[in-house]
Amino acid sequence: MLRLSDIDTNLLVVFDLIHRKRNLNRVAERLGITQPAVSHALKRLRTLLDDELFERTSSGLAPTPYANRLHPLVEDALSQLERGLNLARDFHPAASDRRFTVSMTDIGEIVFLPRLLEALEKAAPGVSLETVRGHNLKRRMEDGEIDLAVGLIPQLGAGFYQRRLFTQRYVCLMRQGHPLTEGELTREAFVRARHVLIDAQGTGHESIANVLAEAGVPSPVCLRMPHFVTVPFVIASTDLVVTVTDKLAEATAERFGLVTRAHPLDFPPLPINLFWHRRFHQDPANQWLRSLVHELFAEFSDEE
Numbered sequence: 001m002l003r004l005s006d007i008d009t010n011l012l013v014v015f016d017l018i019h020r021k022r023n024l025n026r027v028a029e030r031l032g033i034t035q036p037a038v039s040h041a042l043k044r045l046r047t048l049l050d051d052e053l054f055e056r057t058s059s060g061l062a063p064t065p066y067a068n069r070l071h072p073l074v075e076d077a078l079s080q081l082e083r084g085l086n087l088a089r090d091f092h093p094a095a096s097d098r099r100f101t102v103s104m105t106d107i108g109e110i111v112f113l114p115r116l117l118e119a120l121e122k123a124a125p126g127v128s129l130e131t132v133r134g135h136n137l138k139r140r141m142e143d144g145e146i147d148l149a150v151g152l153i154p155q156l157g158a159g160f161y162q163r164r165l166f167t168q169r170y171v172c173l174m175r176q177g178h179p180l181t182e183g184e185l186t187r188e189a190f191v192r193a194r195h196v197l198i199d200a201q202g203t204g205h206e207s208i209a210n211v212l213a214e215a216g217v218p219s220p221v222c223l224r225m226p227h228f229v230t231v232p233f234v235i236a237s238t239d240l241v242v243t244v245t246d247k248l249a250e251a252t253a254e255r256f257g258l259v260t261r262a263h264p265l266d267f268p269p270l271p272i273n274l275f276w277h278r279r280f281h282q283d284p285a286n287q288w289l290r291s292l293v294h295e296l297f298a299e300f301s302d303e304e
Contacts, residue, residue: 007048012074014041015053019071020142022060075279083282091284093124100289101130103137103149106229111247112150115296123292141277147286148293149275156275163290166299168245168270170208172261173253175236180261187215187264195221196235196242198228207268208243215265232256245270 017027024042028035046053049070054061063071091098104112109131120127132146138156140146149156156162172190174180180189195217197209212221222240225231231242232252249260274293280286 002048008044011041011045011048012078014038015045015067016071016074016078018042018054018061019063019067019075020139022054022062024061079279091288093127093288095126096124096285097126097128098285099128099130100147100285101132101145103132103134103141103146103151105133105151106227107245107248108150110229110251112293112297116293119292119296141275142279144277144280147276147280148290150293151272152270153273153275159278160275161278161281162273162275163294163298165272165274165294165297166247168247168272170243170263170265170267170270171246171249172241172263173231173235173244173249173258174241174261175238176257176259178239178241178259180241181259185261185264190241190264191216193241194239196223196225196231196240197221198225198231198242198244211265211267212243232258243267 014027014031017030018024018038021027021030024035024038028038031038042053049066051066052064053067054063056062113129113131117129120129134149134151134153137146137149137153141149141156142159150165172180172185180193195212197212199209223234225234228244228248231244231248233256234240235242236256236258243263246260249258252258253260274290276286276290
């Protein structure tokens with residue numbers, strides 16, 4: 001039976017990183033050591049644990065079944081040890097110069113950033129924000145590169161916490177004076193209209209294209225765009241109609257002279273959640289920021 005005194009705990013750090021990164025060079029870069037040193041550490045682990053732990057495949061290192069069973073225990077133990085070593089490190093927002101990185105869509109930036117930045121200026125004037133998109137989101141949150149993520153993100157499952165903020169619905173947005181602003185907006189009239197379609201891949205909004213196609217909206221539509229942020233500028237001076245979230249409509253309608261109509265098609269509701277990785281669940285700075293976001297934007301009352 002192995003005891004903790006029988007093993008160099010640095011080897012467990014190497015094991016955790018190899019399991020997450022699946023590449024010895026990347027592990028070496030993260031630790032600031034050479035690739036041969038990482039290989040030597042892995043060799044020592046294989047001898048101690050009597051298992052290959054990782055096998056080379058065409059897509060990188062793949063963990064053995066034993067390594068997969070072992071990793072959650074090692075990850076949790078290292079996380080608890082790290083928290084214990086930093087118990088005295090409280091977070092003081094008013095004195096902090098920390099930069100937080102938050103993953104959100106362009107809609108998220110429109111909806112969240114004005115109020116969030118206003119709150120930060122009052123409570124934590126030295127704190128700064130960086131927003132990013134969700135490329136390699138799971139890995140980057142595991143590694144601590146991204147502190148929080150906001151949106152409809154079904155791929156963030158095991159290993160992540162989430163907290164509901166609100167539920168969005170889809171509406172129709174068009175310019176004032178558009179023919180569809182008068183009378184009932186029927187399904188038939190909507191289908192005959194000229195449309196903007198947003199192909200916001202990987203954002204949870206892919207259902208728009210599917211529902212429009214099923215309703216018989218002609219393809220190709222008049223205009224396809226990869227993001228929502230320029231939509232108000234486009235439809236303010238055209239007869240195009242766009243399907244957007246109610247939060248985006250609320251944030252832009254008055255400023256751009258637009259009209260919101262209830263959507264004649266059935267769309268599933270969009271639950272918008274706040275996500276963070278379990279490694280940072282007890283981190284005081286992460287706790288403070290996610291509590292602030294929840295306080296500002298939550299339309300649901302819950303407990304973490």
